[in-house]
Amino acid sequence: xxxxxxxxxxxxxxxxxxxxxxxxxxxxxxxxxxxxxxxxxxxxxxxxxxxxxxxxxxxxxxxxxxxxxxxxxxxxxxxxxxxxxxxxxxxxxxxxxxxxxxxxxxxxxxxxxxxxxxxxxxxxxxxxxxxxxxxxxxxxxxxxxxxxxxxxxxxxxxxxxxxxxxxxxxxxxxxxxxxxxxxxxxxxxxxxxxxxxxxxxxxxxxxxxxxxxxxxxxxxxxxxxxxxxxxxxxxxxxxxxxxxxxxxxxxxxxxxxxxxxxxxxxxxxxxxxxxxxxxxxxxxxxxxxxxxxxxxxxxxxxxxxxxxxxxxxxxxxxxxxxxxxxxxxxxxxxxxxx
Numbered sequence: 001x002x003x004x005x006x007x008x009x010x011x012x013x014x015x016x017x018x019x020x021x022x023x024x025x026x027x028x029x030x031x032x033x034x035x036x037x038x039x040x041x042x043x044x045x046x047x048x049x050x051x052x053x054x055x056x057x058x059x060x061x062x063x064x065x066x067x068x069x070x071x072x073x074x075x076x077x078x079x080x081x082x083x084x085x086x087x088x089x090x091x092x093x094x095x096x097x098x099x100x101x102x103x104x105x106x107x108x109x110x111x112x113x114x115x116x117x118x119x120x121x122x123x124x125x126x127x128x129x130x131x132x133x134x135x136x137x138x139x140x141x142x143x144x145x146x147x148x149x150x151x152x153x154x155x156x157x158x159x160x161x162x163x164x165x166x167x168x169x170x171x172x173x174x175x176x177x178x179x180x181x182x183x184x185x186x187x188x189x190x191x192x193x194x195x196x197x198x199x200x201x202x203x204x205x206x207x208x209x210x211x212x213x214x215x216x217x218x219x220x221x222x223x224x225x226x227x228x229x230x231x232x233x234x235x236x237x238x239x240x241x242x243x244x245x246x247x248x249x250x251x252x253x254x255x256x257x258x259x260x261x262x263x264x265x266x267x268x269x270x271x272x273x274x275x276x277x278x279x280x281x282x283x284x285x286x287x288x289x290x291x292x293x294x295x296x297x298x299x300x301x302x303x304x305x306x307x308x309x310x311x312x313x314x315x316x317x318x319x320x321x322x323x324x325x326x327x328x329x330x331x332x333x334x335x336x337x338x
Contacts, residue, residue: 002051011287012045015296017324019333026338027293029269029286031301034210036218036279039184041207043305049205052285055195057266058202059086059146060232060274061182061212065174066149067228071156075106082235083242084145088265090245091120091140093128098242099144106148106155113138113147114165115197122245143197145242150199167192167200176200182212196267206283209272213281216262216274233274236262249295252319256312263298265291271298275307292335295320300337 011028018024030046041048063086066072072082081102089095103109118141120126129140138144150171154161157170164171180187185208195201216233219226236243237259240251250263263273269286271294284301286294299320302308308316324333 010047013338014300017335027288029297031284032207032210033280033282034214036214048207051203051205053203054209054270055266056088057264057270057272062175063232064178064228065153067231068224071153074156079235080239083239085149087145087243088142090122092122092125092245096139099139102148106152108151110138115141115143115147165198172200182215183208184211210281210283213272213274217276218279233262249320256315269294292322296335
């Protein structure tokens with residue numbers, strides 16, 4: 001097991017923040033880019049084989065059985081459903097309405113979701129719910145779309161809905177099997193914990209996770225898996241708002257690149273990214289888990305790789321490098337790439 005000191009010391013500085021004329025913080029991280037054509041590492045910083053939890057960045061892989069099993073077609077799910085199945089959505093009204101109607105469609109309710117009740121992640125949506133006198137629900141949970149996907153697969157396969165979060169449940173065993181196959185990791189190299197939404201979550205070397213993502217960038221169109229990978233990415237490209245919500249960098253990235261680059265944020269500084277035109281998969285893990293920092297770092301790495309056009313860079317930079325405000329709303333600082 002890598003030591004915490006090594007994990008920290010080997011990180012490469014990627015972004016920093018200023019306040020007035022002074023540098024206030026510098027944030028470092030690790031990233032690795034893998035070519036889907038030959039499995040070669042084409043770029044890296046820090047420790048490419050760093051074991052890290054992708055958390056919600058793994059949702060592209062968790063969403064595969066929904067399409068690959070035929071469940072999505074059997075239940076006539078739309079591209080928006082597939083996008084929210086891969087989402088860490090903000091709990092805005094459109095997210096909640098889609099998940100609610102989806103559960104009704106498969107004969108389930110919010111009570112079947114094991115993710116637990118939560119408030120919307122989006123500040124304005126949270127205020128709306130609280131001011132209306134409503135309570136937090138599992139529908140607002142950022143992972144409710146992913147959980148609805150698991151429930152749909154259970155319905156389609158005839159598996160028990162209860163206990164779908166158990167590592168020994170067929171739904172979780174299929175996810176684990178897919179992760180092994182796509183990443184090329186040895187089973188002994190993947191350990192399992194419990195995510196914030198109660199589902200099993202793996203820790204595995206970043207290079208192996210990047211290899212799994214690279215398979216999405218170079219899918220085998222002649223196989224059900226390759227077709228499922230393409231369908232999921234195309235769904236996110238068509239409906240990027242559902243993978244996060246209003247104002248988020250990953251939404252703007254998918255929209256402005258017209259689905260050429262799809263990035264999925266994960267908790268505590270992780271990003272999984274598919275660069276489709278290059279055939280690359282990339283993982284990024286920041287030491288700082290603040291979402292604004294990880295967005296800035298992803299932009300920094302994409303800029304370093306030269307995969308953004310001048311127009312895309314001009315549009316995405318202010319979304320990724322957000323100004324820092326004080327409590328009165330005045331701009332008092334700025335984030336920068338290194």
